Structure formats: C-alpha cells, structure tokens
Amino acid sequence: MTVPVSTPPALLITADDEIKRVRLVRMKRVASAMLVFVAIVFVVAKIYEARFPSLAYIRAFSEAAMVGGIADWFAVTALFRHPLGIPIPHTAIVPARKDRIGNALGNFVQRNFLSREVVTSKLQAMKLGERAALWLADPVHSRSVARVVARGLSGAAGVLRDDDVQELVDRGIVSRLRTVQVAPMVARVLELLTVGGRHQALLDDAMRLAAKFLEENEEVIRERIKAESPWWVPGAVENRLGDKIVSGVEKTLVAVVADPEHPLRHRYDEAVERFVISLRTNPDVIAKAEQIKLELLAHPAVGEFSRSVWGDVKQRVAGYAERLASDVQDEPDQVERWLTGLGHKVLEDHELSAKVDGWVVEIVTYAVEQAREEVAKLIASTVAAWDANATSRKIELQIGRDLQFIRINGTIVGGLVGVLLHMIDVRF
Numbered sequence: 001m002t003v004p005v006s007t008p009p010a011l012l013i014t015a016d017d018e019i020k021r022v023r024l025v026r027m028k029r030v031a032s033a034m035l036v037f038v039a040i041v042f043v044v045a046k047i048y049e050a051r052f053p054s055l056a057y058i059r060a061f062s063e064a065a066m067v068g069g070i071a072d073w074f075a076v077t078a079l080f081r082h083p084l085g086i087p088i089p090h091t092a093i094v095p096a097r098k099d100r101i102g103n104a105l106g107n108f109v110q111r112n113f114l115s116r117e118v119v120t121s122k123l124q125a126m127k128l129g130e131r132a133a134l135w136l137a138d139p140v141h142s143r144s145v146a147r148v149v150a151r152g153l154s155g156a157a158g159v160l161r162d163d164d165v166q167e168l169v170d171r172g173i174v175s176r177l178r179t180v181q182v183a184p185m186v187a188r189v190l191e192l193l194t195v196g197g198r199h200q201a202l203l204d205d206a207m208r209l210a211a212k213f214l215e216e217n218e219e220v221i222r223e224r225i226k227a228e229s230p231w232w233v234p235g236a237v238e239n240r241l242g243d244k245i246v247s248g249v250e251k252t253l254v255a256v257v258a259d260p261e262h263p264l265r266h267r268y269d270e271a272v273e274r275f276v277i278s279l280r281t282n283p284d285v286i287a288k289a290e291q292i293k294l295e296l297l298a299h300p301a302v303g304e305f306s307r308s309v310w311g312d313v314k315q316r317v318a319g320y321a322e323r324l325a326s327d328v329q330d331e332p333d334q335v336e337r338w339l340t341g342l343g344h345k346v347l348e349d350h351e352l353s354a355k356v357d358g359w360v361v362e363i364v365t366y367a368v369e370q371a372r373e374e375v376a377k378l379i380a381s382t383v384a385a386w387d388a389n390a391t392s393r394k395i396e397l398q399i400g401r402d403l404q405f406i407r408i409n410g411t412i413v414g415g416l417v418g419v420l421l422h423m424i425d426v427r428f
Helices: 015-048 055-080 098-112 116-126 128-136 139-159 162-179 182-216 218-228 235-258 263-281 283-298 300-325 334-348 350-385 388-427
Strands: none
Touching: 015 055, 015 388, 055 388, 098 350, 098 388, 116 128, 116 350, 128 139, 128 334, 128 350, 139 334, 162 283, 182 218, 182 235, 182 263, 182 283, 235 263, 263 283, 334 350
16 A cells, blocks of 8 residues: 655745846846956956056955955855855755754744734734724624624524534533532522512512402402302302402402511511522422423423524524625614624723733733744744755745845955055055
C-alpha cells in the first residue's frame, strides 16, 4: 500500500512580486554599473597618473571604491546564495539557516506582538465596544445583524430533525428532571413566595375568584340545595337555607380579604409552613411528589408539548427569516429595535461602554494567550516546509532592493575613505 506524501505548502506568488523583481533587477544593474564605472576610472587614472599627478586622488578614490563595492557585493550576495557559485563557508545564509530563521521569527512574533501587554494596550486604544455600539446603533446595521442571525437560526432549524430534537429534550432535560428531587425545589419556590407576604396576595386573589364564582353560580347552588334536601322540607326553608349558605360564604370571603389579621390567614400561614417542612423532611410527602413528577414526565402530553413548542419555534424562525429576506423595507421589528436600542444604550452609558470594552479585551486577550505558542509553532513549521532556495528568493524580493543601496553606499563611502587616506599619506 502506497502512502501518499503530502506536498509542503508552497510560497505564495503575488502580483506584487513581479513588480518587486523588476525593481530589484534594476537596482542590481545600477549598483553593478557603478562598480564597473569606478573600475574603468581606476584603470584610466592608473595609466595616466604618471603624466598627470593630480589623477592620484581619482585613482585613490576609484581604487577604494572598488574595494568597498566588491566587499558589499560579497556581503549582500552571501545572504542569499554562494558568491559566483563557490561554496565559501558562511555564505548562502538564508537557505542554510531557514529553519532557524523560522523559529526566531515565530518567537519574535510571540514575544513582541502577541504578549498580553501589547494586545491589551492595542485593544484598549481601539475601543472596540464603543465602535461596535456605534455600528449597531445604525438601523441598517442592526437589520443586517438580525438577518444574519435569523438566516443562521432558520438554517439550523431546517437541518435539525424533529426526532433528534425530541431525543435531545428527552436526554438533556427530561432525563435530568428524573434524577432531581422535586420536593425540595417546590419547597424553595414556596419559601420564595412567602417572602414579603406574597403568598397572602395569592390568597386574596383566590378569595376574589371564589366570590366571583359564588356570585355567578348562586342559582346553581340553590338548585343543588333543593335537590339534596329531603322531600318533606318546605320550600321556604330551602330558600332560607340557601340564603344563609351563600351569604355566609360571601361574608367570610369579604372578611378575609378585608382583614390582614384574619384567623383564616394565620391558619393559611401555618398550613403553608407545615407543607414546606414536610416537603423537606417527610419521606412520604417526598416520595409522593416524586411519584407525581415521574407520572407527569411519562405522560405522552409532555412529549407532545415539547414537539409542539419546537414546531412553533421552527415555524416562527423560518417566517422571521423570510420576512427579513424580503425586499420590502417595512418598520423595524422587535429584534432590530432591541439591537438598535442596545447600541444606543452602550453609547449613552459610559460605565456600560467601559465594561463592554473590558469584556472584549479579556476575551480577545485570553484567546491570544491560548494561541500564541501555537502561532509561533505555525510560523516555524510553515517556514520549515518551504523550499530553501524559494524562501531565499522570496526574502530577497522583499528586501533585496534596499540592500543594493548598501552596495552603492559602500562604493561611494569606500572611495571617500580612499581619498582621505591618500591625503594623509601625501601630507605625512
């Protein structure tokens, strides 16, 4: 079995590289032409120096210029290749040290560009939270965000199968509810309801509902009393009994609602307290609550409810996405208004804006800290996978034109040094 060998990633060749190559060739020609020129000047000055002694300065200049130009040509060339193809030690430095250069470059980027201090300082100066809020406050942008979110949710809802969602609900929610004791949770809810007498407000509502029910069904109650009374009870007595019952219940309900210290309220408080304690401590009550919970979870209506909720959500998301995708620019909907309002809120509240900036800085900084070593390794491994000669040519294209100025400067400076040395020699 032949295992395919992966090809190392090649260096990207851009349109700008050809422009740089042309400029590099032009500068090489200029530097080489200058070197050839001073060599010709040196030969001519050397020939006619005996006849014209003043040419000694020109000869000294051109001689030293040749030395400087050739030395700098050697130094620049040795960075990228062997001069004249001769494998002189410590030449072709870039191809020979490519992997070391990649490691050094990765470490340099990691320590100097991806450090926490550098990233934090840059992000704080950018004020990304304020920029994002300013961008989001524009209704056009908030509509774009709403479209993207709706499109993504609609696509996700379309991909998910109803059976998979149902299985997720059963496995993630229903199965978890089966393992959680419901009695302590109910006890906690009741405790929260009793804080500040909120359960008494529920009692007041219940009393009002009972009074309304009694008023609306007074005739039914009277008919029921007549039906349950013995045949020998006179009708007047039945009517009197009905009046007593209805009025007594009404008076009791009104009295409970009107009197915060009514005895029925105290008994109600005691009953709620006893029930909360039993939910926490009474094994029979806890077991009964668990039985009711399991019966409810096992009922087919629970599955039908989750399926109907999911179907409704999917339908609403799809409809919302279609409405946003239409070309009709109607009034902004609730999501768009919320996004726009969020942007204005952040802009108006400087404290909130500072918090958003802090969140962004922390998130991005944390992500950079987690990835900085991987970035350094990526740079090193990528450079290591490049062809050595291709890497050398690529780097030379980037900086080679500037290096040719070193050759030109070396030629000129060398010539000036030669003239200076000649003047010192003549004087002394």
